[in-house]
Amino acid sequence: MSKVYVGDRTIDGIVVTVDGEPLPERTDAKRYSRNGFEWSYEGPEPSQLAFAMLVDHLGDTVQAERLQPQFMRSVVANFQNEWEMTTADIDRVLQGLR
Template sequence: MNKVYVGDRTIDGIVVTVDGEPLAEHTDKKCYTRNGFEWSYEGPEPSQLAYAILVDHLGDAARAERLERAFMRDVVANFQNEWEMSSADIDRVLQRLG
């Protein structure tokens, strides 16, 4: 199943969706921050976004936690104001990261 993850900065703040629905933060599994998602830099909020995307994509919180730092640095820290990423895109990144 190919999911689509989308992030946007709106007048009402940050919006991150997966297939049109809000992406869960998964702070119950691993909490980098309680300040919500962010991107375009390295830090706790981009870490939470990277982790949430990976948990949703992989369905494996432990594997998501192992991959979070590299995914945050290589992908999330480089997102523009608006971004879109498919499951296939994530698989390609994870294959590259090993």
């Protein structure tokens, strides 16, 4: 099933959705940050976003944690203010990382 991940900076702050619903932070599985999601740099908040996207995409917290550092550096750290990524986009990136 194809999903669409969208990030935006709004007047109310950071919004990240998957198919129009808020993306769970997944701090229950691994906490990189207490400050929620962020992007466009390398750090704890982009790590949390990368992890949450990978957990949602892969359905596997162990694999998500293993791939998170590379995914954060190669993708999340390079996002613009507004971004959109599909499951196909994520699959392509992960194939390049493996």
